[in-house]
Amino acid sequence: MRILVVGSGGREHAIAYKIKQSKLCSSLYCLPGNGGTAKIAKNIDIKTDDIKRIVKFSKKENIDLVVVGPENPLALGIVDELEKAGINAFGPKKNAAIIEASKTFTKSFLKKHSIPTAEYETFYDFDSAKKYIESKGVPIVVKADGLAAGKGVTVAKTEEEATKALEDIFIKKRFGEAGNMAVIEEFLEGEEASFLAFSDGENILPMIAAQDHKPIYNNDEGPNTGGMGAYAPTPIIDKEIQQYITENIMKKTILGMEAEGRAYKGVLYAGLMIKNKKPYVLEFNCRFGDPETQAILPLLESDIVEVMLATVEGNLDGYSLKWKNEYAISVVLASGGYPLNYEKDKTITGLYEVEKLEDIIVFHAGTKMNGNGNIVTNGGRVLNVVGLDKDFKKAQKKAYDAIKLINFDKMYYRTDIGNKVYKYL
Ligand SMILES: Nc1ncnc2c1ncn2[C@@H]1O[C@H](COP(=O)(O)OP(=O)(O)O)[C@@H](O)[C@H]1O
Ligand SMILES: [Mg+2]
Structure with missing residues (x-):
C-alpha cells in the first residue's frame, strides 16, 4: 500500500x-x-x-x-x-472532529450523555462571564471554545488571572473566532492521564494509557507547552479504572456520537483528571496525542496499518491489540526560550551515536536537513528521545543517558520526566 x-x-x-x-x-x-x-x-x-x-x-x-x-x-x-x-x-x-474543535459542543455532549466532567457554564460575552466568575470564586478554569494550539485554557488561581483570560478571549479576540464562546468550569484536583483508543464508529479498541508533562519546568512549574515528555503505560490507570473509562467514557462517547449522526472513526483521545480513582473528562482530542504517541507506539506489537484499515472499514469488532511488556519514556529536547521565543537553525550533534544505541528511539519534531546535509533545529520542540525497558527506572535512565550524547545550542529539557510514577510503582 x-x-x-x-x-x-x-x-x-x-x-x-x-x-x-x-x-x-x-x-x-x-x-x-x-x-x-x-x-x-x-x-x-x-x-x-x-x-x-x-x-x-x-x-x-x-x-x-x-x-x-x-x-x-x-x-x-x-x-x-x-x-x-x-x-x-x-x-x-469534520462533524465528528468537532469533539476537539468546540469545547462548548463537547461539554454539552458530556452532560447530555451523563459522562463525568467538571461542572461548567457556556458564555458568549465578557460581562456575564465575569459575573459568573465573581459568583463562583477561584480557582476556576477559563477555556476558549475553539482550537487554540494549546493556548486557549487558563487555570486561574486569582480573579485577576481569570479576568485577564476573559479579556484575551472576548475583548482582545486573541483566539479569533475560537473565542466567540468560552467555557468556564470547576477546577478539578487530581492526576492527569491520557487515554487513547481506536474507534471505527461503533467499536472501541483502547491503547495503553499514558501521562504527558505539560509545563515547561521540572515539578510541573512554569507555563504550559505542547508537552515536554510522556511515558506509557501509566499505572495511574489500573485495570479497574481502565475498564470504567472504556465502558463509561469511551464507549458512551462513540455511541452518543453515532446517535447524533456524527459517527466517529479514528483515534479518540480523552484528556482525563483522575480524582480519588474516578476519571473526569477534561477534553477530547480527535487524533493521536503529541507527545503521548511517541511513548505508546514503540510498545505496540500489532501491525498499525492493519488496525488503521480495520478502523476505516468499520471492522474493529473482535480485534485486539498486542503490546510489549515494557515501559517507554519519552523526553522532549526543546529550543531554549520555548514556549515563548526561540532561535532556529542550530546544528544538532550526537544523533548518529544515539541511533546506534539499543532500546533507544529518537523521534524528530522541529528538525530539518539543511543544504549541507546536517540536521538543524526548526521548531520549539526539537527531538523526542525514547528509552525502553521492562523496568521503569531503567527505561528512564536509558533515555537520559542517551540525551547526554545529543547537543545543540541552548538545548533545554526537563530532568524529571516520569518521576510522578514512583508513588504508584
Ligand atoms: N477542570 C479542570 N481542572 C483542573 N485543571 C484543568 C481543568 N481543565 C483543564 N485543566 C488543565 O489545563 C490543561 C489544558 O486544558 P485542556 O482542556 O486539555 O485544553 P487544551 O489541551 O485544548 O489546551 C489540562 O491539561 C489541565 O492541566
Ligand atoms: Mg489538552
Missing part, C-alpha cells in the same frame, strides 16, 4: 516509524514531515491545511491510505474531502 502521513511533529514521525514496520506498506510519504521522517519516507512540501493540494497529490500518487496527524486539517474536513475523491483516510470527519 501507498501511505501518506500528514503532519510534521514527533507524533507523525512515530506514526510513520510504526507504519514503516508494516508488511502492508510499500511506499511511505510524509507531508510536510521533518528531518527524521526524511530518512524513512519521502517528505512532500505541502502545508497540512492545504486540503485541495493534499487531495490532488493523493490522487496523482495513487495513495491508498492517508493518516492525518494534527487537529487543524481534521477540523477543516480533510477526511470528508479525501473520501469524496475516493481516497481512504484515517481520522474523523
Whole structure:
C-alpha cells in the first residue's frame, strides 16, 4: 500500500516509524514531515491545511491510505474531502472532529450523555462571564471554545488571572473566532492521564494509557507547552479504572456520537483528571496525542496499518491489540526560550551515536536537513528521545543517558520526566 502521513511533529514521525514496520506498506510519504521522517519516507512540501493540494497529490500518487496527524486539517474536513475523491483516510470527519474543535459542543455532549466532567457554564460575552466568575470564586478554569494550539485554557488561581483570560478571549479576540464562546468550569484536583483508543464508529479498541508533562519546568512549574515528555503505560490507570473509562467514557462517547449522526472513526483521545480513582473528562482530542504517541507506539506489537484499515472499514469488532511488556519514556529536547521565543537553525550533534544505541528511539519534531546535509533545529520542540525497558527506572535512565550524547545550542529539557510514577510503582 501507498501511505501518506500528514503532519510534521514527533507524533507523525512515530506514526510513520510504526507504519514503516508494516508488511502492508510499500511506499511511505510524509507531508510536510521533518528531518527524521526524511530518512524513512519521502517528505512532500505541502502545508497540512492545504486540503485541495493534499487531495490532488493523493490522487496523482495513487495513495491508498492517508493518516492525518494534527487537529487543524481534521477540523477543516480533510477526511470528508479525501473520501469524496475516493481516497481512504484515517481520522474523523469534520462533524465528528468537532469533539476537539468546540469545547462548548463537547461539554454539552458530556452532560447530555451523563459522562463525568467538571461542572461548567457556556458564555458568549465578557460581562456575564465575569459575573459568573465573581459568583463562583477561584480557582476556576477559563477555556476558549475553539482550537487554540494549546493556548486557549487558563487555570486561574486569582480573579485577576481569570479576568485577564476573559479579556484575551472576548475583548482582545486573541483566539479569533475560537473565542466567540468560552467555557468556564470547576477546577478539578487530581492526576492527569491520557487515554487513547481506536474507534471505527461503533467499536472501541483502547491503547495503553499514558501521562504527558505539560509545563515547561521540572515539578510541573512554569507555563504550559505542547508537552515536554510522556511515558506509557501509566499505572495511574489500573485495570479497574481502565475498564470504567472504556465502558463509561469511551464507549458512551462513540455511541452518543453515532446517535447524533456524527459517527466517529479514528483515534479518540480523552484528556482525563483522575480524582480519588474516578476519571473526569477534561477534553477530547480527535487524533493521536503529541507527545503521548511517541511513548505508546514503540510498545505496540500489532501491525498499525492493519488496525488503521480495520478502523476505516468499520471492522474493529473482535480485534485486539498486542503490546510489549515494557515501559517507554519519552523526553522532549526543546529550543531554549520555548514556549515563548526561540532561535532556529542550530546544528544538532550526537544523533548518529544515539541511533546506534539499543532500546533507544529518537523521534524528530522541529528538525530539518539543511543544504549541507546536517540536521538543524526548526521548531520549539526539537527531538523526542525514547528509552525502553521492562523496568521503569531503567527505561528512564536509558533515555537520559542517551540525551547526554545529543547537543545543540541552548538545548533545554526537563530532568524529571516520569518521576510522578514512583508513588504508584
Ligand atoms: N477542570 C479542570 N481542572 C483542573 N485543571 C484543568 C481543568 N481543565 C483543564 N485543566 C488543565 O489545563 C490543561 C489544558 O486544558 P485542556 O482542556 O486539555 O485544553 P487544551 O489541551 O485544548 O489546551 C489540562 O491539561 C489541565 O492541566
Ligand atoms: Mg489538552
